[in-house]
Amino acid sequence: MARDTTRFGGFGARLVVLVPYAWLIVLFLVPFLIVLKISLSQTAIALPPYVPTFDIAAGWAGFERFLAGLGLDNYATLFSDEIYGLSYLKSLEVAAVSTAILLAIGYPLAYGMARAPRRLQTVLVMLVILPFWTSFLIRVYAWINILQSDGLLNRTLLALHFVDAPVAWLASDTAIYIGIVYSYLPFMVLPLYATLEKMDFTLLEAAADLGARPAAAFWKITVPLSLPGVGAGALLCFIPITGEFVIPDLLGGSDSLMIGQTLWTEFFSNKDWPVASAIAVVLLVLLVAPIMVYQHLQVKTVEGGG
Numbered sequence: 001m002a003r004d005t006t007r008f009g010g011f012g013a014r015l016v017v018l019v020p021y022a023w024l025i026v027l028f029l030v031p032f033l034i035v036l037k038i039s040l041s042q043t044a045i046a047l048p049p050y051v052p053t054f055d056i057a058a059g060w061a062g063f064e065r066f067l068a069g070l071g072l073d074n075y076a077t078l079f080s081d082e083i084y085g086l087s088y089l090k091s092l093e094v095a096a097v098s099t100a101i102l103l104a105i106g107y108p109l110a111y112g113m114a115r116a117p118r119r120l121q122t123v124l125v126m127l128v129i130l131p132f133w134t135s136f137l138i139r140v141y142a143w144i145n146i147l148q149s150d151g152l153l154n155r156t157l158l159a160l161h162f163v164d165a166p167v168a169w170l171a172s173d174t175a176i177y178i179g180i181v182y183s184y185l186p187f188m189v190l191p192l193y194a195t196l197e198k199m200d201f202t203l204l205e206a207a208a209d210l211g212a213r214p215a216a217a218f219w220k221i222t223v224p225l226s227l228p229g230v231g232a233g234a235l236l237c238f239i240p241i242t243g244e245f246v247i248p249d250l251l252g253g254s255d256s257l258m259i260g261q262t263l264w265t266e267f268f269s270n271k272d273w274p275v276a277s278a279i280a281v282v283l284l285v286l287l288v289a290p291i292m293v294y295q296h297l298q299v300k301t302v303e304g305g306g
Helices: 005-039 056-068 073-080 082-115 118-133 136-147 152-159 173-197 202-209 214-225 227-242 246-251 259-269 273-305
Strands: none
Touching: 005 273, 073 082, 073 273, 082 118, 082 173, 082 227, 082 259, 082 273, 118 173, 136 152, 136 173, 136 246, 173 227, 173 246, 202 214, 214 227, 227 273, 246 259, 259 273
């Protein structure tokens, strides 16, 4: 008797499709709903430090009391206190500027890697991802030693007579940008390299044969074909930088308060879980917007290409 492989294949295909959805439900949707619920609660000196909590043994009456205890007070607090708005704006500013710097540095690197001989490309990719072999926290602490007043950077600048006195690098926006660009550069280079490496560079030769100058060919052929890599690299950098905590906390100063630091303060110093959860929800909404724009542009590109 022959086995019904068609039915098994159809079930397997559906199962493969359902796996990422199950992953998103368990590891994203459920935690998000928990955070959303806490953001609608009120701070309390208890364990957990918020009310109301749902008691399933109380039945429907308990569920009604639970719903009645939820509110939007924490979101009103976010909009009434300027410290939260300034933290959001600072985070978006740092993320946007850092992403632009990363793109300006990462694009030439990725382009050079893609144009390098095939036997060298693997080595170059390994050099890009080599920093990941060291702990992120250790690398940030290393920058503290480099940027301090008697650190390597100041000693080098003094030896080259570029400055007459040590420069105060630490506790500044400059230190934050240095740490972020160093830490996130691979996230920009790798997507760009993956896109440029697939590009047919004979198109540039054809453009040259038709009289196009190298700069014109680059802007009219290479840049448009690499836009998917640019978008992917920008998202991979912009989104985590917006919520970055370690780098601004260790390298920045009190004037460089980003939303990640504000979120940590509310959770662990103030023990105000509802306000911290509201901060996280608003941050997620802000970060979903660029993802949706990117997805929309990708769909338009695919439809246009079709």
